[in-house]
Each structure stands twice: as C-alpha cells, then as structure tokens.
Amino acid sequence: MDINLGNIWHARDFILEGLQYSLSLTGFAMLIGITAGTVLAIARLSSNRMVSSAAATYVNLFRSIPLVLVIFWFYILLPLITGIQMGADKSAYITFAIFEAAYYCEIIRAGIQSIPKGQINAGLAMGFTPAQNMRYVILPQAFRNILPLLLTQTIVLFQDTSLVYVVGATDLLGAADKVAHRDNTLVDMYLGVAIIYFTISFSLSKAVKQLHGKIAIIR
Amino acid sequence: MIEINKISKWYGDFQVLTDCSTRINKGEVVVVCGPSGSGKSTLIKCVNALEPFQQGDIIVDGISVADPKTNLPKLRSRVGMVFQHFELFPHLSITENLTLAQMKVMGRSKEEASQKGLAYLDRVGLKAHAHKFPGQLSGGQQQRVAIARALSMDPIAMLFDEPTSALDPEMVNEVLDVMVELAQEGMTMMCVTHEMGFARRVANRVIFMDKGQIVEDCAKEAFFGNVEARSERAQQFLSKILQH
Amino acid sequence: MSTYQWDWGIILQQVPESEEFYYQWLISGLGWTIATALSAWVIALLLGSLIGVLRTLPSRPLSFIGTAYVELFRNIPLIVQLFIWFFVVPELVPTVVGDWMKRDMPLPEFTTAVFGLGLFTAARVAEQVRTGILTLPRGQKNAGLALGLTLGQTYRHVLLPMAFRIVIPPLTSEFMNIFKNSAVALVIGLTELTFQMKQITGDYAPSNPIEVMTLVSLLYLSVALSVNRIMAFIEKKSRVPGYISGGK
Numbered sequence: 001m002d003i004n005l006g007n008i009w010h011a012r013d014f015i016l017e018g019l020q021y022s023l024s025l026t027g028f029a030m031l032i033g034i035t036a037g038t039v040l041a042i043a044r045l046s047s048n049r050m051v052s053s054a055a056a057t058y059v060n061l062f063r064s065i066p067l068v069l070v071i072f073w074f075y076i077l078l079p080l081i082t083g084i085q086m087g088a089d090k091s092a093y094i095t096f097a098i099f100e101a102a103y104y105c106e107i108i109r110a111g112i113q114s115i116p117k118g119q120i121n122a123g124l125a126m127g128f129t130p131a132q133n134m135r136y137v138i139l140p141q142a143f144r145n146i147l148p149l150l151l152t153q154t155i156v157l158f159q160d161t162s163l164v165y166v167v168g169a170t171d172l173l174g175a176a177d178k179v180a181h182r183d184n185t186l187v188d189m190y191l192g193v194a195i196i197y198f199t200i201s202f203s204l205s206k207a208v209k210q211l212h213g214k215i216a217i218i219r
Numbered sequence: 220m221i222e223i224n225k226i227s228k229w230y231g232d233f234q235v236l237t238d239c240s241t242r243i244n245k246g247e248v249v250v251v252c253g254p255s256g257s258g259k260s261t262l263i264k265c266v267n268a269l270e271p272f273q274q275g276d277i278i279v280d281g282i283s284v285a286d287p288k289t290n291l292p293k294l295r296s297r298v299g300m301v302f303q304h305f306e307l308f309p310h311l312s313i314t315e316n317l318t319l320a321q322m323k324v325m326g327r328s329k330e331e332a333s334q335k336g337l338a339y340l341d342r343v344g345l346k347a348h349a350h351k352f353p354g355q356l357s358g359g360q361q362q363r364v365a366i367a368r369a370l371s372m373d374p375i376a377m378l379f380d381e382p383t384s385a386l387d388p389e390m391v392n393e394v395l396d397v398m399v400e401l402a403q404e405g406m407t408m409m410c411v412t413h414e415m416g417f418a419r420r421v422a423n424r425v426i427f428m429d430k431g432q433i434v435e436d437c438a439k440e441a442f443f444g445n446v447e448a449r450s451e452r453a454q455q456f457l458s459k460i461l462q463h
Numbered sequence: 464m465s466t467y468q469w470d471w472g473i474i475l476q477q478v479p480e481s482e483e484f485y486y487q488w489l490i491s492g493l494g495w496t497i498a499t500a501l502s503a504w505v506i507a508l509l510l511g512s513l514i515g516v517l518r519t520l521p522s523r524p525l526s527f528i529g530t531a532y533v534e535l536f537r538n539i540p541l542i543v544q545l546f547i548w549f550f551v552v553p554e555l556v557p558t559v560v561g562d563w564m565k566r567d568m569p570l571p572e573f574t575t576a577v578f579g580l581g582l583f584t585a586a587r588v589a590e591q592v593r594t595g596i597l598t599l600p601r602g603q604k605n606a607g608l609a610l611g612l613t614l615g616q617t618y619r620h621v622l623l624p625m626a627f628r629i630v631i632p633p634l635t636s637e638f639m640n641i642f643k644n645s646a647v648a649l650v651i652g653l654t655e656l657t658f659q660m661k662q663i664t665g666d667y668a669p670s671n672p673i674e675v676m677t678l679v680s681l682l683y684l685s686v687a688l689s690v691n692r693i694m695a696f697i698e699k700k701s702r703v704p705g706y707i708s709g710g711k
Binding site: 003061064065066067068069072073076077080155159160162163165166173186187190191193194197198201202205 | 467534535537538539540541542543544546547550551554555639642643644645646647649650657660661664672673676679680683684687688
C-alpha cells in the first residue's frame with residue numbers, strides 16, 4: 001500500500017481548525033488548571049483537617065480514574081446539571097480544567113514543600129502574615145523551581161486532549177479522523193496526525209529541557 | 220525589653236527546653252552559648268514565636284508571645300532576626316530583599332523603603348551591590364545584607380541565631396564588625412554565638428546553656444574573669460572553646 | 464437534574480432481548496481491563512528496563528537507540544498509537560502478514576491493545592529505570608568494576624538491584640497508569656470496562672447513565688487502591704536497612 005501524506009495537505013484547512021481547537025483547549029486547561037491547582041495545593045497543606053482532606057479527596061479521586069471516563073462523565077453530567085446542551089467541544093474545556101487541576105496540584109505541592117524551612121522562618125521573622133509569606137516568599141520560588149515540570153505536564157495535557165475523540169469533538173485527531181473516513185484515507189491521516197503530534201510535543205519538550213538549564217535558581 | 224519566664228518545650232516525649240528564664244533589658248547585649256544541641260537556637264526562635272512552646276511565657280516590649288490573641292506578624296516585624304544561613308530571598312535582588320517587607324508589612328512607599336534600605340546597605344558597606352542577586356554575593360556579604368534587611372524595619376531589638384557559624388573563617392570578622400558597631404550604638408541584642416571574642420568585647424551578660432537548661436546567666440566579667448566559680452559544665456565548655 | 468429518574472437497580476436488570484444482565488457486562492469489562500493492563504505491564508517492564516539500561520550505557524549507538532525509542536513513544540498520544548497499530552500497520556507490512564493480522568490474528572483488539580499499551584508504557588518505565596540508575600552514586604559502578612566484575616555483572620548484581628528499589632514508587636504510579644490507560648483501547652473496540660459502560664449508557668439504558676458511571680468509577684477506584692496496596696507491600700519487602708528508598 002502506498003502512503004500519500006499529500007492527503008493531509010489537501011485537507012489542511014479542516015485539520016488546522018482541529019489543531020487550533022486542540023491548542024486552545026490545552027491553553028485554557030493549563031491556565032485554569034494551574035490556578036485551581038495552586039489553590040488545591042495550598043488547601044492540601046493547610047493545617048485545617050477539613051480543608052486538607054477535602055482537597056486530598058478531590059486530587060486522589062481524579063488521579064484514580066481514567067481520563068476517558070472523566071470525559072464521558074462531564075459530557076453526560078454537564079447538560080444535566082446546567083440544563084444547557086453544550087456539546088462535546090465546549091464541555092471538554094470544563095472537563096480538562098477540572099481534571100488537570102488535580103495533576104498540577106501535586107506538582108505545585110511538591111514545589112511548595114521543597115522550599116527550605118529557613119526561608120519560611122525568615123519571611124515570618126520579617127513580619128509577613130502566613131498568606132503574605134506564601135504570596136511573596138514561597139510561591140515565587142516554588143514556581144521557578146517547578147516551571148519545567150509544569151510545562152512537561154502541559155505537553156502531556158496537549159497529547160491527552162486527543163482523547164476528546166471519544167465524545168466526537170473535532171480536535172486535531174477528530175478532524176483527521178473525519179477526513180479519513182470521508183475520503184477513505186485512514187493510513188495517511190493517522191500517520192499524518194502522529195507526525196504533527198510528535199513534531200509539536202518533541203520540540204516543546206526540547207525547549208523545556210533548554211529552559212531547565214537556564215532557570216536553575218541561583219543560591 | 221525581652222522577658223523569658225519559665226519556658227519549657229517538648230518535641231513529642233523529648234524535652235528540648237526546661238524552665239528557661241532570663242531577661243534582656245533595653246540597650247543590653249546578651250550572648251547565649253553552649254554545646255550543640257543545648258537548645259540555644261530553639262530558645263532564640265521562641266522569642267519571636269518561630270518555635271512554639273508548651274509552658275511559660277515570653278514578654279516582648281510588654282506583649283505576650285504565648286497569648287493566642289497577639290498579632291504575631293506585627294510583633295515579629297518589630298524584632299529583627301538574623302539567621303545562620305542568611306535566608307535572603309534568592310528570587311529577589313538585594314534592593315528587593317531590603318524593601319519587600321517594609322512595603323508589604325509596614326506599608327511604606329517604594330521610595331521611602333528603598334531610601335531606608337539603601338542607607339543601611341551603605342552602612343554595612345555594600346551599596347555597590349544593590350542590583351545584584353543573593354547568589355552573586357559571598358557568604359559574609361550575604362549576612363551583612365541580611366543584617367541591613369532586618370535593620371530596615373527599625374527593630375526595637377535584634378536576634379542573632381549563630382550568624383557566623385556558616386561562614387568561611389576569613390569572612391567572620393566583617394560580620395562581627397557590623398555587630399560590634401551595632402552594639403556600641405545601643406541596640407538591644409540577643410546573640411546565639413560561639414564567638415567569645417565578640418562576647419568579651421561588647422556583651423553585658425553571657426548565658427550558658429546545656430541540655431535545654433540555662434546553667435549560667437551572669438555578667439561578662441564574672442563569666443570570663445572568675446572561671447572557678449562557674450559550673451563544671453561551663454568550665455568544660457570554656458576550656459574546649461578557649462584552648463586555642 | 465430535578466427531573467432525573469434515579470434507579471440504582473438498573474445494574475441488576477436484564478439486557479433487553481438477551482439472556483444477560485448488565486452487571487455481567489461490567490464484570491466482563493473489568494476482567495478485560497485487568498487482563499489487558501497486566502499483560503501490557505509485563506511487556507512494559509521487560510522492554511522498559513532493557514531500554515532504560517541501554518540509555519545509561521557508554522556506547523553511543525546503543526544509547527541513541529534507547530533515546531530514540533523513548534522520544535518516539537512519549538511524544539505521540541496513546542490513542543493515535545493504538546490507531547496506528549490497529550489500522551495502519553497491517554496495511555504497511557508485507558501483504559501476507561497484513562492479511563494474517565486482519566483475518567487470523569487471535570483476539571485482534573486485545574492483542575493490539577496489549578502490545579500498543581505495553582510499548583507505550585515501556586518508554587515511561589525506561590525513563591524511570593534510567594533515572595534510578597543515574598541516581599546511584601558513581602562510585603557504585605566503579606566499585607563493581609574495581610572488584611573485577613564485568614560491566615554486565617556490575618549492572619546485574621550491583622546497579623540494577625538498587626536502581627529497582629529506588630524506582631518502585633514512580634513505577635507504582637506507572638502501574639496505576641496502565642490500568643487507567645487501558646480504557647483508551649475502547650476506541651479500537653476492546654470490550655473493557657469503560658467500553659461496556661459506554662455501551663450500556665449509550666444504547667441500552669440511556670436514561671440512567673449516572674448510576675452506571677458511578678459504579679464503574681468505584682470499580683476503577685478499587686483497582687487503584689488494590690494496586691497501591693500491592694506496591695506498598697512490595698516496597699516494604701524489598702527495603703534495604705539503613706537506606707531510604709525512593710531516595711532523592
């Protein structure tokens with residue numbers, strides 16, 4: 001059988017639209033995921049038992065069940081709760097933001113815990129409240145230390161967005177799949193998206209590696 | 220200024236401080252010494268509540284540290300502290316290290332804060348390094364910045380927790396010089412240190428701790444001058460530390 | 464939400480026009496999930512260890528092969544990899560083999576899922592094994608060689624036994640991942656747990672999805688919990704006195 005990757009080029013407009021959706025889904029889930037993940041991480045480290053165990057339950061729950069299942073959950077649950085038929089493309093935004101928060105949380109928590117006790121004491125000794133200390137002393141250092149990990153998780157997230165295929169959303173894979181079945185070009189389309197995913201993920205992870213060398217914090 | 224009344228502290232079953240009492244008057248310089256693990260670092264951290272304690276109380280400028288109603292951030296902002304490992308904030312420039320708490324805790328304007336901070340930086344002889352980051356300075360320089368950072372908050376007293384023990388020998392004196400100057404200006408100081416030369420020069424009193432207890436608490440002249448009258452443990456410690 | 468008709472008994476009902484019950488479908492799905500994950504784990508662990516070791520070897524070509532494998536399998540989404548194994552590879556191999564794969568290969572969905580998932584996870588295991596070996600003090604390798612062991616013996620008796628103990632915690636999370644990731648194989652038609660759930664809530668009992676999904680989620684949670692317990696037990700058994708495992 002001959003491979004003709006030109007078929008991807010013929011459908012480029014539709015494929016690019018799909019890629020655009022994948023990227024915007026990734027970006028949105030990253031922003032909300034990191035924000036919510038930070039709140040969750042602080043909650044997990046709280047000395048208030050109720051708060052910390054509620055956050056731990058959230059995180060462990062989402063880390064124990066398959067993403068595919070979570071996608072189905074929200075796809076079915078969101079219209080039931082909100083009463084709005086939002087469709088696969090829109091519900092995926094909410095699904096991924098909520099799901100990824102659990103994963104970002106664990107990275108951020110490790111970052112916070114890696115800050116030496118002496119730094120925390122120094123901030124408190126200057127008269128910062130615990131909240132100010134978190135804001136001005138702990139988080140800025142934690143985020144610098146874990147930036148490569150957060151970005152690596154985002155590359156994983158980018159690849160995971162392909163799973164919205166299961167509810168029929170038109171992401172990069174979904175778009176290619178639709179073209180593949182319309183034109184009967186399965187081989188070309190699947191190989192084509194594999195190459196696109198690989199190129200993007202590989203170059204991003206190379207960039208993260210370079211960044212890692214640069215930002216190692218001066219102590 | 221600082222009154223320590225019968226402080227006891229446990230880590231689980233292990234008692235680290237037993238009935239420690241002393242007082243530091245305004246303008247007084249008190250040196251705390253003792254073998255490692257004697258509880259001296261723990262005691263000084265209790266003064267600004269970085270370490271909680273289970274019994275007793277500490278009164279700083281009329282305010283109880285143990286009272287749950289006390290506004291600890293406010294109290295801490297009035298007591299300067301210098302740490303063994305400097306603890307400058309590595310993600311901030313020297314100027315930002317000096318000004319951050321002034322602005323966020325005391326509400327000073329950026330101009331006022333940096334004017335004040337730079338003045339103290341000048342006093343410790345490091346004005347030229349204002350734009351650098353902590354990691355670009357030597358240990359001695361970092362510790363002098365840390366002292367300037369604490370002074371920028373206009374503290375009523377200063378706590379020093381082994382300020383020279385993480386330094387290379389050739390850098391110890393530049394830090395001690397700053398501390399001596401500060402003492403001579405009348406700053407109230409509590410210093411955990413093994414630098415007996417420093418104690419001899421400027422201390423009013425010397426406290427000797429062992430196994431979580433205050434064993435000796437006497438005037439400098441008595442501590443160094445009348446060694447035979449000291450406890451056996453203090454004599455042993457002194458003979459080891461003054462041998463050379 | 465207020466109009467939702469709750470019926471937890473749905474699980475126990477009989478499937479319309481068949482002899483079977485819904486719970487039987489879920490049990491069979493759970494069976495396939497576990498079978499797929501465990502079989503794929505065997506491949507992932509063996510191949511992953513081999514590739515992880517390759518990446519630490521002094522030989523340039525060998526470590527390049529290891530690196531290339533890891534980069535290739537880590538940077539393409541699992542779902543795309545499964546599509547390629549299932550739909551693309553049979554078209555690209557010689558016709559005889561391709562026809563066999565399409566017509567005669569036993570349990571085609573299961574076989575493809577096991578290999579696809581195994582090869583995918585091997586790349587992740589390889590990274591953990593490599594990190595584990597690199598975490599060991601350099602002196603360990605030199606000490607082995609200085610005693611007259613060959614490089615192979617040094618790996619076999621000195622480096623790998625310690626490296627595996629160090630990587631047990633990260634491998635635990637990969638082992639959990641393989642159970643979760645097996646759900647992706649529903650896209651090539653493997654009748655695992657999530658596939659069965661989708662089938663029940665999609666075509667047979669679309670009015671009671673929440674009950675079915677809750678039950679399925681609980682099944683996954685109990686799998687995760689069991690895996691966690693088992694790995695904690697293994698970690699405890701293999702602990703070396705005086706050496707903090709997980710060593711960072």
